[in-house]
Amino acid sequence: MLKLYGSNTSPFVRRLRLLLVNQQHEYINMQIFDGADRELLRSLNPTLKIPMLDNDGEVIFDSRVIFRYLSDKLGLPRLSWGQENILTLIDSVNDALVQALLMQRSEVAADTEKLIFRLQQERIESVFAELEKLAGEGAFDAWDYPSICLYCLLDWALFRELHNVLAYPALAAFHAKHHAKPQVQATDPRL
Ligand SMILES: N[C@@H](CCC(=O)N[C@@H](CS)C(=O)NCC(=O)O)C(=O)O
Structure with a gap:
């Protein structure tokens, strides 16, 4: 089991x-x-x-x-190398945001003058810009594993108020498109 x-x-x-x-x-x-x-x-x-x-x-x-x-x-289909890269993009920004949350909870002030915060902030912005571009190009049109991972990232960033992902039009449209799915609702972190 x-x-x-x-x-x-x-x-x-x-x-x-x-x-x-x-x-x-x-x-x-x-x-x-x-x-x-x-x-x-x-x-x-x-x-x-x-x-x-x-x-x-x-x-x-x-x-x-x-x-x-x-x-x-x-027996699921293998991811293409392009999809593997998309997962790396999603994981990198997800990791950076988890670190940001742990910093907040540790009451470490986010000081963008400091190298660690500057690098993380740059990574977050550059990856979201790339994900927005990919979403606009149709990379997330199917509800496959990369799309599932993207949805979970976006919804979690909103839930934790870590990054305003709704400021990216294609990502906002993607989030809205899948939000009402029963399995998405059933796994809502706010429940
Ligand atoms: N690369 C890992 C990351 C998992 C991860 O960061 N999980 C977080 C929860 S969202 C965690 O367990 N954090 C505990 C910690 O950092 O001490 C994966 O993809 O499973």
């Missing part, structure tokens, strides 16, 4: 929940920062990050690798 460990708010977890929407699996919603769930996380995954997948005792870390594992097991 496939078990997906994650949390309802994580964009990296939500993409896999959406991928697995028609597959039998168990989903475990964890509170990863404290208590018994942190101990469980520690016992399964030394990187102390979610998601992880457990397939009858075979534990796989990292959403990108979990996607490859599931593609293999479920």
Whole structure:
């Protein structure tokens, strides 16, 4: 039995929940920062990050690798190299925004004079500009895994108020197009 460990708010977890929407699996919603769930996380995954997948005792870390594992097991079509690059774009900005959130929660002031903040800010702006261009060119017209990942990124950035993704017309239209999907609603991090 496939078990997906994650949390309802994580964009990296939500993409896999959406991928697995028609597959039998168990989903475990964890509170990863404290208590018994942190101990469980520690016992399964030394990187102390979610998601992880457990397939009858075979534990796989990292959403990108979990996607490859599931593609293999479920016979999903291979991503093209262009789609792999799109996933790298999405992951890079998702990682930068997760770091921004952790900085906020650690009460570290975002000072764009400092190298770390300048580099992250530049990355966020450059990747969103590229995603906007790709969306305008039709790269996200199908509801495939890259589109699922993009949706989860955009909706999470809005939910956490980290970046105004609605300022990009093609990305805003993409978000609006998929927002009412039942599986999207069922995995809303605001629930
Ligand atoms: N590259 C990882 C990133 C996963 C990730 O950053 N997960 C966040 C939650 S959204 C996390 O577990 N953060 C815990 C931490 O940074 O300590 C993946 O794709 O699975």
